[in-house]
Amino acid sequence: MxxxxxxxxxxxxxxxxxxxxxxxxxxxxxxxxxxxxxxxxxxxxxETADEYDEEPDGVADIEVEEDIADSLRQHNVPADLAERLIRTAISLDTDDPLIAMAGALDQHFKFQPLSKITKRPVILVGLPGAGKTLTAAKLATRAVMKKKTVNIITTDTVRAGGYEQLAAFTRVLGVDLMSAETPAELRDALDACAPGAAVIVDCAGGNPFDEDDVRAQVNLLRAIDGEIVFVAAAGGDPIEAAEIAEAYATMGARRMVSTRIDIARRLGAVLAAADAGRLTFAEVGISGAVAEGLAPLNPISLARLLLPNHAAVRDEAAE
Ligand SMILES: Nc1nc2c(ncn2[C@@H]2O[C@H](COP(=O)(O)OP(=O)(O)O)[C@@H](O)[C@H]2O)c(=O)[nH]1
Ligand SMILES: [Mg+2]
Missing domain, CATH: 3.30.30 (Defensin A-like)
Incomplete structure (x- = not known):
């Protein structure tokens, strides 16, 4: 290929x-x-010439369909989503499962990295422990490495150590950290940010199924004009992930960062969340390290994650 x-x-x-x-x-x-x-x-x-096989028409299509269906099943992708992806993959009429998978993902999902975070504040929301604070630190590190000015605002002021955890990162980076508990404080903090700075807002984790929590979160989100990014750890139950993603999408999230992709063994929950919340894939957390721990996602890299053995199998075949 x-x-x-x-x-x-x-x-x-x-x-x-x-x-x-x-x-x-x-x-x-x-x-x-x-x-x-x-x-x-x-x-x-x-496809390059040496990849064409000599099997009768139709056989290769069946193999591609089986490869894709197997991998989606292994990843616990919900059946209805898997079916839609398989149907599109077959319609692309290719012998290469990686191309078929990437093409199907491209048609079903949107991809847009968070690299251009300077225009509107990026507001990270999600469950407690989703990886919001580490993602905020990773985004700040990336901005600092590109010599951009970056400010971080945390709304996680109640939980013991919430502020300290982020302060430990921002001290090393030499980045300004502010805290805001109420919508008015959040507006003030934003006003106090350096002009033209990239702004990252790290929210406290909440319960998206608790009315009071949702109201408090929405009030904060409405206080400023930011891009709401849903952060969720990869792995876990796909149906549950879909319900959580839908709840955050209702609160205004449009893009998603999937953290701990380095630990997860099944990505069904990641696909189900993006599908249910109609969320654009932004980035994936690929390590617990702050530097280089975040990578943009595109249809090909996601297809590679879903078909991990594909490249190795093809390389073996080529030998
Ligand atoms: N291996 C790995 N660990 C991560 C990643 N993202 C977050 N973590 C870890 O997950 C835990 C929860 O992250 P944290 O940012 O505190 O979550 P928050 O409650 O949403 O702010 C911490 O131990 C992080 O170091 C990732 O992409 N890979
Ligand atoms: Mg946090």
Missing amino acids: RLKTFTAPSMGEAMQLVKAHLGEDAIIVSTQKGDGGIGVRITAAI
């Missing part, structure tokens, strides 16, 4: 580039907005 990414001012021009470079048989794996929201970026793939 050959993968190539093309950037052009419009979809039509990008498609022309794909055809010119990879030919008519190219399969579109993902389409995204270009950098800064300008233009279009298309990733396309083409």
Whole structure:
């Protein structure tokens, strides 16, 4: 398989580039907005000659279908979502399970990394222990490494050690940390941030099924114009993850960070959450370390996580 990414001012021009470079048989794996929201970026793939097998028509399709169905089952992806993904994967008419999986993921989900966090404050919400504070520290580290000014506001003032945990990171990074308990304090803290700074708001974990908790969280979220990002640890029960994601989507979350992807052995809950909450995949937490512990997700990297043996199997076959 050959993968190539093309950037052009419009979809039509990008498609022309794909055809010119990879030919008519190219399969579109993902389409995204270009950098800064300008233009279009298309990733396309083409199977290389040595990958064509000599099996009769239809056999390869069945193998792809089986590979994808097996991996979705192993990951505990809910049956209805798995069925939709398999149907799309088959329709792409490719012999390569990785391309089929990536293409299906691209059609069913949206992907947009959190790299451009300077415009609106990024507000991290989710269950207690989801990984919000570590994600805030990772985002701040990334901004500092790019020499951007970053301010962090924590609303986790009640829990013992809530502030201290973050302060330990921000001291090392030399980043300003403020705390805000009420909507008015949150507005004040935002006003006090450095002009043009990237702002990250680390929220206290709440219970999305408790009316009082939800009201308090929503009041804080409404106090400022921020991008609400749902943070959830990968693994666990897919149905439960879907219900939690839906609850946070109702509170205004549009993107999702899945943490502890390095620990999780089944990603059904991650897919089910994004599907139920119609959440855009932003990033994944790939380690407990602050530096380099966060990675953007795209259809291909997610497909690789779901088909972990695929690359190894193909490499073996090529030997
Ligand atoms: N291995 C690993 N650990 C993580 C990751 N994200 C968070 N953690 C750990 O998960 C625990 C809870 O994280 P924390 O940020 O305090 O959660 P919060 O309650 O949502 O703020 C901590 O021990 C973190 O170090 C990750 O991506 N990988
Ligand atoms: Mg926290």
